[in-house]
Amino acid sequence: MSEQAEQAEQAIETPVLDRYECRSCGYVYEPEKGDDKNDITAGTLFAELPVSWRCPVCTANKVAFANIGPAGTASGFKENLGYGLGVNTLTPTQKNILIFGALALGFLFFISLYGLQ
Ligand SMILES: [Zn+2]
Numbered sequence: 511m512s513e514q515a516e517q518a519e520q521a522i523e524t525p526v527l528d529r530y531e532c533r534s535c536g537y538v539y540e541p542e543k544g545d546d547k548n549d550i551t552a553g554t555l556f557a558e559l560p561v562s563w564r565c566p567v568c569t570a571n572k573v574a575f576a577n578i579g580p581a582g583t584a585s586g587f588k589e590n591l592g593y594g595l596g597v598n599t600l601t602p603t604q605k606n607i608l609i610f611g612a613l614a615l616g617f618l619f620f621i622s623l624y625g626l627q
Contacts, residue, residue: 530556530575535568540581 527541539545539559544552547566550559556575564571600608 526580527553528556528577528580531578532565532568532570532574533576534570534574535565537565537567538578539575542581 529541530539531537532539539556541555542552544550544554545559545563545566548563550563556572556577559572561572565574
């Protein structure tokens with residue numbers, strides 16, 4: 511906690527553009543880029559965003575965002591974001607085939623265990 515306080519004091523002299531991540535959907539607000547969808551100009555700090563500002567992806571309010579530090583710090587959040595997207599682009603039919611296919615495979619595997627004994 512004391513480290514955070516020190517960082518906050520330093521931030522007064524050299525403003526650090528902290529990024530904030532939406533804990534609902536993983537969207538990251540980057541002050542350097544702003545938010546085109548909500549007419550937020552580049553360079554606007556997260557703290558300066560209007561209270562009415564919502565996540566452009568899932569419309570969560572500001573309270574749902576967590577400070578993940580300035581750009582360049584390794585957070586890992588952004589990298590992880592890509593992994594879930596592949597499944598999200600599948601149609602419901604494809605998802606069903608995946609789910610039931612996996613269930614059928616699991617069932618076959620389960621049955622094969624009896625065959626071994
Ligand atoms: Zn969101």
